[in-house]
Amino acid sequence: MGNSISRRTLLKRGALLAGGLPFAASLLDKVQASPAIIKPGDVSIPYTEAWTEKQIALASPVPLKARLFANENPFGPSDKAKKALMEALPTAYQYPFRSMSDLTDKIVQFEGIKQDNLMMAAGSSPLLMAAALCTSKPGGNVITGDPSYEDLPTRATRMGEKWVKVPLTAEYKLDLVAMEKAIDPNTGLVYICNPNNPTATVVDTAELKAFVERVSKRVPVFVDEAYIDYLPDPQGTTLVPMANSMPNIIVARTFSKLYGFAGLRLGYVVTQPDMIKDLSRYTEGFMSISATTLQAAIATYQDREYLDAALKKTVASKEFLYEVLKKEGYTYIPSSANFVLFPIKMEGKQFADEMMKRGVGVRFWKFNNQEWCRVSIGRMDEMEAFAAAFKEIS
Numbered sequence: 001m002g003n004s005i006s007r008r009t010l011l012k013r014g015a016l017l018a019g020g021l022p023f024a025a026s027l028l029d030k031v032q033a034s035p036a037i038i039k040p041g042d043v044s045i046p047y048t049e050a051w052t053e054k055q056i057a058l059a060s061p062v063p064l065k066a067r068l069f070a071n072e073n074p075f076g077p078s079d080k081a082k083k084a085l086m087e088a089l090p091t092a093y094q095y096p097f098r099s100m101s102d103l104t105d106k107i108v109q110f111e112g113i114k115q116d117n118l119m120m121a122a123g124s125s126p127l128l129m130a131a132a133l134c135t136s137k138p139g140g141n142v143i144t145g146d147p148s149y150e151d152l153p154t155r156a157t158r159m160g161e162k163w164v165k166v167p168l169t170a171e172y173k174l175d176l177v178a179m180e181k182a183i184d185p186n187t188g189l190v191y192i193c194n195p196n197n198p199t200a201t202v203v204d205t206a207e208l209k210a211f212v213e214r215v216s217k218r219v220p221v222f223v224d225e226a227y228i229d230y231l232p233d234p235q236g237t238t239l240v241p242m243a244n245s246m247p248n249i250i251v252a253r254t255f256s257k258l259y260g261f262a263g264l265r266l267g268y269v270v271t272q273p274d275m276i277k278d279l280s281r282y283t284e285g286f287m288s289i290s291a292t293t294l295q296a297a298i299a300t301y302q303d304r305e306y307l308d309a310a311l312k313k314t315v316a317s318k319e320f321l322y323e324v325l326k327k328e329g330y331t332y333i334p335s336s337a338n339f340v341l342f343p344i345k346m347e348g349k350q351f352a353d354e355m356m357k358r359g360v361g362v363r364f365w366k367f368n369n370q371e372w373c374r375v376s377i378g379r380m381d382e383m384e385a386f387a388a389a390f391k392e393i394s
Contacts, residue, residue, distance in 0.1 A: 064361050065360055066378055067376075071257065072376065073314070078303060081299050084296045092292055094291065110301075110302055117244050117270050118268060120286040121267055124224070124256070124267035127279065128222075132153075133281075134279055136161050140186050140187070141163070142189045143182050145192075156188075171201065198363070209242065221250070226256065227337035252268070253269075254266070260310070261296070313380075320387075324386070324387045324391075341365070341372050341373070341375075342373055345371075351364060351393070362375050362386075
C-alpha cells in the first residue's frame with residue numbers, strides 16, 4: 001500500500017511539473033491499474049489477447065529453452081557495444097551531455113535531418129506515451145490497424161480516447177484506404193506500424209508516402225518504424241525525410257530490435273520542432289538515457305558488419321522456421337521483420353500453455369475468427385527447441 005501511494009504521488013507530481021494537460025492528476029488516477037500477481041513458473045494463469053511480453057516473462061519457467069515472445073535480437077548487442085559499455089562505467093557518475101551530442105550528430109548526419117527535428121528517449125515507449133498524451137482530447141479517437149502494435153492506442157484509451165480499429169487487408173497489411181476513411185473531426189492521431197506487429201507485413205512505400213502526405217494535412221500521423229532495419233532497403237522505405245520536412249508527421253525509430261538494445265533502452269523520433277515541443281511536455285527525453293547506453297550506441301551505430309551479420313542469422317532462423325511449419329502442414333504470413341505469425345489449429349491459450357510447458361515462450365492472437373501464434377526469431381538452438389516442442393503438439 002505504501003509503495004503504491006508513493007508511486008502514484010510521484011507520477012502525479014511528474015506530470016504536473018512537466019506542464020501536462022490540465023486534467024493530469026485525474027488522468028493519472030484513471031491510468032492506475034493493478035497488475036496481475038504472477039508467480040515465476042506458473043503456466044496455468046489465464047491468458048487474454050492482451051497478455052503482454054512482461055506477463056509471459058514473469059510466468060515462464062527459468063530458464064526458458066526458447067524466449068520467442070518479445071521480438072528481441074538474441075544475437076546482440078555487438079561486441080563493440082559491450083566494450084563501450086564497460087569503458088563507460090568509470091565516468092557513469094557524470095551526466096552524458098557530450099555523449100548525447102555525439103550520438104545525435106551521428107544520427108543527424110546519417111539520416112540527413114535537421115538537429116532541431118530529432119528527439120531521443122530511453123526507448124520508443126516514452127515517445128509513444130508522449131504522443132498519446134499530447135494528441136488526446138475529450139471525446140477524441142485514435143485510428144490503428146487491427147491487429148497492430150497496441151502500446152500507443154492502449155495508452156490513448158486510458159486518457160478517455162476511443163480506439164478505432166480498422167481491419168487489415170486480405171494480405172494482412174494495413175488498409176490505408178479504410179484507415180483514411182475512418183478519420184473524422186474527433187480523430188486526434190493515426191498510428192501506422194510499418195512493418196506491422198504482429199503480422200510482420202509491410203505496406204507499399206509509395207502508397208504509404210501518399211497516404212501520410214494527405215492525412216497529415218488533417219491530423220497528426222505517427223509512423224512506427226521499429227522493424228524497418230529488417231527490410232532490404234530501410235533508407236528507401238523510411239518516412240524520416242517526410243517528417244524532416246513536413247508538419248504533423250512523427251516517425252519513430254528504436255535500437256531495441258536489430259541493434260539488440262531492448263534492455264539498454266534507446267529510441268528517437270523525427271518530427272518538426274513544434275511537435276517536439278509538445279512531446280517534450282510528457283517525456284524526459286535524452287536525460288532518461290543512461291551514459292552507458294549512449295556510449296554503446298555511439299560505438300555500434302550503423303556498424304554494417306555487425307548489423308548485416310545479425311540480419312543474416314535472423315534470416316537463417318526464419319527460413320528454418322518456415323520449413324518446420326511447412327513440414328507440419330501449417331501456413332504462415334511471409335515476414336518482413338524478426339517474427340512470424342501463423343494460424344494454429346487449437347485455441348490460443350491451450351497452444352501457448354503447451355509450448356510453455358515445454359520451455360518455449362510464444363505469443364498468440366485471435367482475429368478474423370482464427371487463432372494465431374507469433375514466434376519471435378531466435379538463435380538456431382532456440383528455433384530447434386521450438387521445432388521439437390511444436391512437433392509434439394501440432
